[in-house]
Amino acid sequence: MQAKTIFPIAAFATGFVALSVAPFWADRADLRLLMEGLSYLALAQMWNLLAGYTGLVSVGQQAFVGLGGYLFFALAMFAGLPVIPGLIGAAVLTALIALPTGWIAFRLNGAYFAIGTWVIAEVFRLFAAQIGSLGGGSGISLPVTVARSLGEGREAREMTMYYIAFVIGAVSVGAVWALLRSRWGLALTAIRDSEIAAETVGVDTRRVKFLIYILTAGFTGLTGAFIFLQKLRITPDAAFSVNDWTAFVIFIVVIGGVGTIEGPIIGTILFFALRQVAADWGTWYLMLMGAIAIAVMLVDKRGLWGALRSRLGLSAFVTERRL
Amino acid sequence: MSPLLSLKGVDKSFGALKVADQITFDLPAGQALGIIGPNGAGKSTLFNLIGGALTPTAGTVQFDGRDVTALPASARCHLGAARSFQIPHPFVGMTVFENLLVASSFGNAGHRDQRAACKEILERTGLIHRANRPAGTLTLLERKRLELSRALATGPRLLMLDEIAGGLTEGECLALVDTIKAIRDSGVTIIWIEHIVHALLAVVERLIVIDFGKIVAEGDPKAVMADPLVQEIYMGISVDDAAA
Numbered sequence: 001m002q003a004k005t006i007f008p009i010a011a012f013a014t015g016f017v018a019l020s021v022a023p024f025w026a027d028r029a030d031l032r033l034l035m036e037g038l039s040y041l042a043l044a045q046m047w048n049l050l051a052g053y054t055g056l057v058s059v060g061q062q063a064f065v066g067l068g069g070y071l072f073f074a075l076a077m078f079a080g081l082p083v084i085p086g087l088i089g090a091a092v093l094t095a096l097i098a099l100p101t102g103w104i105a106f107r108l109n110g111a112y113f114a115i116g117t118w119v120i121a122e123v124f125r126l127f128a129a130q131i132g133s134l135g136g137g138s139g140i141s142l143p144v145t146v147a148r149s150l151g152e153g154r155e156a157r158e159m160t161m162y163y164i165a166f167v168i169g170a171v172s173v174g175a176v177w178a179l180l181r182s183r184w185g186l187a188l189t190a191i192r193d194s195e196i197a198a199e200t201v202g203v204d205t206r207r208v209k210f211l212i213y214i215l216t217a218g219f220t221g222l223t224g225a226f227i228f229l230q231k232l233r234i235t236p237d238a239a240f241s242v243n244d245w246t247a248f249v250i251f252i253v254v255i256g257g258v259g260t261i262e263g264p265i266i267g268t269i270l271f272f273a274l275r276q277v278a279a280d281w282g283t284w285y286l287m288l289m290g291a292i293a294i295a296v297m298l299v300d301k302r303g304l305w306g307a308l309r310s311r312l313g314l315s316a317f318v319t320e321r322r323l
Numbered sequence: 324m325s326p327l328l329s330l331k332g333v334d335k336s337f338g339a340l341k342v343a344d345q346i347t348f349d350l351p352a353g354q355a356l357g358i359i360g361p362n363g364a365g366k367s368t369l370f371n372l373i374g375g376a377l378t379p380t381a382g383t384v385q386f387d388g389r390d391v392t393a394l395p396a397s398a399r400c401h402l403g404a405a406r407s408f409q410i411p412h413p414f415v416g417m418t419v420f421e422n423l424l425v426a427s428s429f430g431n432a433g434h435r436d437q438r439a440a441c442k443e444i445l446e447r448t449g450l451i452h453r454a455n456r457p458a459g460t461l462t463l464l465e466r467k468r469l470e471l472s473r474a475l476a477t478g479p480r481l482l483m484l485d486e487i488a489g490g491l492t493e494g495e496c497l498a499l500v501d502t503i504k505a506i507r508d509s510g511v512t513i514i515w516i517e518h519i520v521h522a523l524l525a526v527v528e529r530l531i532v533i534d535f536g537k538i539v540a541e542g543d544p545k546a547v548m549a550d551p552l553v554q555e556i557y558m559g560i561s562v563d564d565a566a567a
């Protein structure tokens with residue numbers, strides 16, 4: 001193995017180990033930030049899998065974040081499900097709801113698909129506001145009993161919450177890596193590089209894209225369920241926010257490097273670093289983010305990791321098959 | 324015996340523009356067919372219609388006795404129809420070997436030893452020394468060879484080659500002709516679109532000339548090339564001695 005593989009692997013492995021014991025070195029505020037970061041990492045990995053590999057640019061992933069959140073609240077409040085089964089149930093139901101929405105969205109191509117996914121998300125937002133038993137337009141809080149079930153005392157609860165976030169973040173990276181190393185990964189990478197050629201050599205591109213759409217919807221739903229478990233309160237506007245759950249996620253993937261596993265990780269770190277520094281600047285912060293995204297597009301649209309990889313030959317999550 | 328490929332009255336229009344006009348022909352298994360015609364005559368369109376990238380406006384495409392008119396390209400590939408693109412479409416972020424691995428994993432190849440099969444094809448097409456290089460780093464000529472290699476890796480029964488000899492030196496062209504002859508002799512049915520007529524005539528047993536989306540001449544290559552109409556379309560291009 002060469003230095004250009006060892007160094008990045010060591011860096012990512014150190015990060016992984018540090019995160020796996022974070023409750024023992026981080027204070028409460030840091031832990032909350034890390035949980036948010038891990039949630040965004042999962043959202044970014046899913047958006048990247050969808051847009052970066054299959055070329056399906058969705059600006060409506062907030063549909064699945066919101067659905068996951070609302071379904072989790074409903075399962076916990078009305079079906080009395082414990083937290084972990086509730087999270088998994090919300091993910092499965094979100095994936096099932098994605099079947100008909102995908103069926104509609106897949107009638108559209110390119111920019112029309114993007115707008116279509118946004119419209120679908122808006123429909124869900126308006127629908128959520130109509131459900132009186134979930135608080136309608138003003139939203140609802142998670143019953144205290146649900147949060148209490150996570151552990152005895154505040155510290156134990158926070159530790160449990162953190163490890164749920166850690167598993168979601170780690171699985172999002174690990175699952176995408178495993179997928180890309182499988183036979184499916186060959187198909188996905190081929191579609192990323194040339195959809196028409198992939199179809200010509202026998203890849204059923206429509207089927208692959210649809211399955212990835214469903215898979216990413218389910219995992220995005222899981223992440224959304226966790227996000228609102230952490231927030232303890234859900235409203236239609238927060239749950240189906242295009243800014244929070246899609247625009248920021250696209251920013252992360254674009255600056256980190258679209259179409260790579262490492263890109264969303266780097267992007268998440270950059271996004272949170274930027275936010276810590278500049279979040280108090282008000283509107284200037286959002287303008288700065290926009291300017292950075294434009295600059296990345298102009299200088300090297302492969303993003304930070306894409307540029308590093310092509311110039312220095314760096315790689316950490318190796319998927320290449322050699323003869 | 325029914326032909327491997329059979330087109331009946333195939334039409335394709337984009338609005339008022341007719342790019343395929345009542346194309347009808349049969350191709351028996353094992354035959355090598357050449358297609359020539361001026362630029363924009365509809366040759367690549369024909370491959371798109373046979374391969375499934377385009378659906379005909381009218382008419383039917385049959386492959387191995389089965390109506391495939393409504394099937395997508397991937398399904399036709401599973402049945403054994405493979406093609407190369409005139410403008411190469413490599414999977415640029417994957418290595419040359421991985422490019423072939425996609426084709427052998429998802430094509431018509433079955434579950435033979437894929438690594439060995441890909442290796443053998445790369446040796447045959449002269450790309451073996453590039454096997455672990457990203458396809459994006461290949462030169463244009465290497466990309467054309469990759470198109471051929473990847474099509475072969477799908478395990479084709481019908482191989483459609485779209486102008487793969489263009490830009491080659493005389494020596495490279497002769498080597499390519501030998502490669503394609505060997506593929507033909509292994510029992511693969513071939514349709515080859517090519518402007519380098521002498522290379523084409525060294526391989527094919529039958530020739531079709533297309534102009535304005537229509538078949539204007541068809542039959543024995545030498546007879547077709549001697550046709551005054553074809554000579555007019557191809558004014559300035561003479562039948563090379565290599566064909567004799």
